[in-house]
Amino acid sequence: MVAWSGRFGPDNLSLTEKLGAMSWGLIALLLLTAGLGFAMLYSAAGGELRPWALAQMIRFALGLALLLSIALIDISRIHRFAYVIYALALVLLIAVEVKGSIGMGAQRWIEIDLPGFRFQLQPSEIMKIALVLAIARYFHGLNAEQTRKWTSLIVPCLLICVPTAMVMRQPDLGTAVMIVAGGVTLMFLAGVALRWFVGGALLTLGSLPVAWSLLHDYQKQRVLTFWDPASDPLGAGYHITQSKIALGSGGLFGKGFLEGTQSHLSFLPEKQTDFIFTMLAEELGMVGALLLIALYLLIIAYGFGVALRSSSQFGRLLALGVVVTFSLYVFINIAMVTGLIPVVGVPLPLISYGGTAMITLMVGFGLLANVHVHRDMPVGRGSSQGPF
Amino acid sequence: MGQVLLVSGLVGRLYYLQVVEADTYRMLADDNRINMRLLPPLRGRITDRFGEGIAINRQTYQLVLVSEQTESVADTLDRIAALIDLSESDIRWVLKETSRRSDFVPVTVREGLSWSEVTRIEVNLPELPGVLIEEGQSRFYPYSELAAHVTGYVGAVSEAELTAADPLLELPGFRTGKNGVEKIFETELRGNAGTRQVEVNAYGRVIREIARQDAATGEDLTLTIDMGLQGFAARTLGEEAGSVVVMDLLNGDVLALVSSPAFDPNAFNQGLTSEAWQALLNDPKAPLINKAIAGQYPPGSTFKMIVAMAALEMGLMAPEDTVYCPGHYTLGNHTFHCWRRWGHGHVGMVEALKQSCDVYFYDVAHQVGVDKIAEMAERFGFGAVTNIELTGERAGLVPTKAWKESVIGESWLGGETLNVAIGQGYMLATPMQLAVMAARLGNGTSKVMPRIARSTTGPDVPFFETLNIDPEVLAVVREGMVAVVNDPVGGTAYGARIEDEGMEMAGKTGTAQVRRITTADREANRDLEDIPWNERDHALFVAYAPLHAPRYACAVVIEHGGGGSTAAAPVARDVLREAQRRQSVRWPHDDAGGLPGQEV
Numbered sequence: 001m002v003a004w005s006g007r008f009g010p011d012n013l014s015l016t017e018k019l020g021a022m023s024w025g026l027i028a029l030l031l032l033t034a035g036l037g038f039a040m041l042y043s044a045a046g047g048e049l050r051p052w053a054l055a056q057m058i059r060f061a062l063g064l065a066l067l068l069s070i071a072l073i074d075i076s077r078i079h080r081f082a083y084v085i086y087a088l089a090l091v092l093l094i095a096v097e098v099k100g101s102i103g104m105g106a107q108r109w110i111e112i113d114l115p116g117f118r119f120q121l122q123p124s125e126i127m128k129i130a131l132v133l134a135i136a137r138y139f140h141g142l143n144a145e146q147t148r149k150w151t152s153l154i155v156p157c158l159l160i161c162v163p164t165a166m167v168m169r170q171p172d173l174g175t176a177v178m179i180v181a182g183g184v185t186l187m188f189l190a191g192v193a194l195r196w197f198v199g200g201a202l203l204t205l206g207s208l209p210v211a212w213s214l215l216h217d218y219q220k221q222r223v224l225t226f227w228d229p230a231s232d233p234l235g236a237g238y239h240i241t242q243s244k245i246a247l248g249s250g251g252l253f254g255k256g257f258l259e260g261t262q263s264h265l266s267f268l269p270e271k272q273t274d275f276i277f278t279m280l281a282e283e284l285g286m287v288g289a290l291l292l293i294a295l296y297l298l299i300i301a302y303g304f305g306v307a308l309r310s311s312s313q314f315g316r317l318l319a320l321g322v323v324v325t326f327s328l329y330v331f332i333n334i335a336m337v338t339g340l341i342p343v344v345g346v347p348l349p350l351i352s353y354g355g356t357a358m359i360t361l362m363v364g365f366g367l368l369a370n371v372h373v374h375r376d377m378p379v380g381r382g383s384s385q386g387p388f
Numbered sequence: 389m390g391q392v393l394l395v396s397g398l399v400g401r402l403y404y405l406q407v408v409e410a411d412t413y414r415m416l417a418d419d420n421r422i423n424m425r426l427l428p429p430l431r432g433r434i435t436d437r438f439g440e441g442i443a444i445n446r447q448t449y450q451l452v453l454v455s456e457q458t459e460s461v462a463d464t465l466d467r468i469a470a471l472i473d474l475s476e477s478d479i480r481w482v483l484k485e486t487s488r489r490s491d492f493v494p495v496t497v498r499e500g501l502s503w504s505e506v507t508r509i510e511v512n513l514p515e516l517p518g519v520l521i522e523e524g525q526s527r528f529y530p531y532s533e534l535a536a537h538v539t540g541y542v543g544a545v546s547e548a549e550l551t552a553a554d555p556l557l558e559l560p561g562f563r564t565g566k567n568g569v570e571k572i573f574e575t576e577l578r579g580n581a582g583t584r585q586v587e588v589n590a591y592g593r594v595i596r597e598i599a600r601q602d603a604a605t606g607e608d609l610t611l612t613i614d615m616g617l618q619g620f621a622a623r624t625l626g627e628e629a630g631s632v633v634v635m636d637l638l639n640g641d642v643l644a645l646v647s648s649p650a651f652d653p654n655a656f657n658q659g660l661t662s663e664a665w666q667a668l669l670n671d672p673k674a675p676l677i678n679k680a681i682a683g684q685y686p687p688g689s690t691f692k693m694i695v696a697m698a699a700l701e702m703g704l705m706a707p708e709d710t711v712y713c714p715g716h717y718t719l720g721n722h723t724f725h726c727w728r729r730w731g732h733g734h735v736g737m738v739e740a741l742k743q744s745c746d747v748y749f750y751d752v753a754h755q756v757g758v759d760k761i762a763e764m765a766e767r768f769g770f771g772a773v774t775n776i777e778l779t780g781e782r783a784g785l786v787p788t789k790a791w792k793e794s795v796i797g798e799s800w801l802g803g804e805t806l807n808v809a810i811g812q813g814y815m816l817a818t819p820m821q822l823a824v825m826a827a828r829l830g831n832g833t834s835k836v837m838p839r840i841a842r843s844t845t846g847p848d849v850p851f852f853e854t855l856n857i858d859p860e861v862l863a864v865v866r867e868g869m870v871a872v873v874n875d876p877v878g879g880t881a882y883g884a885r886i887e888d889e890g891m892e893m894a895g896k897t898g899t900a901q902v903r904r905i906t907t908a909d910r911e912a913n914r915d916l917e918d919i920p921w922n923e924r925d926h927a928l929f930v931a932y933a934p935l936h937a938p939r940y941a942c943a944v945v946i947e948h949g950g951g952g953s954t955a956a957a958p959v960a961r962d963v964l965r966e967a968q969r970r971q972s973v974r975w976p977h978d979d980a981g982g983l984p985g986q987e988v
Binding site: 242244245246247248249250251252261262264265266267281285286289290293297300327331334335338339340 | 391394395397398399401402403405406407409410412413414416417418420421587588589590591595
């Protein structure tokens, strides 16, 4: 085996080479951010590791193991299974839908009850990653000229719309918005002509009244109270109002770790999940909030770096997809708790308490690390290399 | 690019919320978590002149249950019911309340636990998780009904009172004075609320106390009442419906003010059942009315001193001028009877007072005229409220010609003057006014006004207007009053004299007709027992004592008691004697009784 040939084709990177090329910088940033999250969960429990901080640490450790494992998988294999994963995610979404229509009300997860291990599988979370994989694979198979044709938009639009429709039916407005926004951004980054986005935007605006009529009452209520939270301070506007009070009262330097009155006296709802940024900003002030945002920006910048250095279109789009999804989480959550957009129920990545979101994220970062590890490896094109 | 825009948007928003608007939100956060709780003040005590508590605060105990600290509310209630009295409906109510409220909110299971119930619960506390005994203070009137009409009572805050600004009024269970001095001195007795700032969480649970300002206890109130004398007077009056008022005629202190029957003010504080309330309202003896100040009676013959003084002052009559009493007096074609059907013969003024000859006063009044009589009556306190610090006082009525024209719209008839002469007709007076008249007669120089709240700052003898009555005029009526009680020959109240040396009293009997006396009645000359209770005459007596250095004035009115001499005078005698006996109790270190006595 010639030395240079080791850089081309499957399986010709040794484990030590892969570990050497591993994104340790990313892992360090993730550890720092998650560490801040553990501290906040510790505070949310009133200075106790239970019930949240310890569980979150275990999940993070599991996620880290998952990240490393995924990073080491051959990128061509990931490319090959991209559509399969998407199809599986879609089947799971349908399963949830069927189960939900039989059962009662909104159902977003499947109860998995393996011997000795029990968890809730949330297909919409899997779909976020699966969609990135599918779009990345689709555009990887097209050259620049093909990408610019309008016919190339049909498949990715279907890839986006079908799961979005399913998620909307659950109903999970936040995740639906995330899927659409992530998918569309990725299409843009793949090189689809700008005019289609302008047209799409106009179409969206035009269809808003129709979309509005399809929303559930409580979803409408959330949007309405966003415009005027004071109209119902103890009802639907409660979350936003209390969150703003907590944030504002934190001031520049915060009330101090474990000293947040709004969060500890339960005025702030969901303080360990969706509104944990508020709690952080209350206790650590604007300084703490900016520190967290800086960490997020570093992770995002790192991700863009990985995308830029990837030699394959699939790797680049995969990395971009993960970064875009991640930034959307960050932006939507912070914009939501600061009252810039309606409350949609998106967790703050790496900080909010929650198993599925943490695992999804770590899988995403695993893919990012994978692209980083295999940055110089070409990925074959077309259907000849098909899934099987 | 886009990312930069989004990030600066977020940072800008954070800057706006956390720096620009930080103070606003800090205030809102404090509003959220800091809760003001009112601490009710202790009500001021009401004591008699010696500091004996008449309205005090008593420790009360209530049993509360915190449902989060007990496994099963129903089981715990069963265990409580085995120890103390707890009705089925109480249990149902507690079960409903505990399920309705947050489980950390204490729910009152029973109020007003006796001390033995408290100890039974305390001993068994280990088996009663979540059970607490809370201490409180509630108004208590140790003398029960003895001073009920003086103290009044406290009760739950009424809708009308709620308009006042004091936030205390909105506290559940807060009590305000409803009557008597409890009402008049409500502001002083109430005190000021304290506050407690507590930190609460979103569910209202108290986390800790941040600041506390204790409530300011209400001012204590010392009355002029002598509870020893008050009790004595009430017992002397007994079951009769009526009033006794005893005054210090030098400074106006009301030493005893009894209105009978009375009620138990404690019952009002605890909350009266509607049956009990109806019973009080419908009682023909009107226990809720303070008859001493709100009862208006024709003064009867007790009014004759006023007529006599009016005549003397005008010079129409010399004391020794006599009138012949054949037993009746004729004016126009009306015949006015003397109480003594066979008449008194020739009587002078002292004799007329002593024997209470009606014809003498018919004759005198006819000469004096009603307006001059009214003038004298007003000088002695009739026809106007005394402004004593009690609720419900009424003014009585002193008729004049102008009054009749404006109120009834008819002109005055000469015969009506004759009715006024013997304290009948339109003439009405309260027992308090009768006591004031007696006090001014005994005092001789000042328009004594009654007071029931003791001034701690003012002079011992308040300023009184001058009575402006000629001492010689006064001496004549006093002589008559002395004779009424102490002259064995014809004195109408000789049987009720005080025999103790130096304590003798002077007085005047009165018998006020409740219904018109017909000729048939006069013929029948029925015994008291044969007349229905509510048709019998009111018995009145006014007096002062001791004779030679007057100090105490007294008025007794017994509703439907029959004659003044037989029913009212003995009560006045006993009460005035007791008042003098207690003088050494009232002023143990001062032989002069706190004030220079008066020689007559």
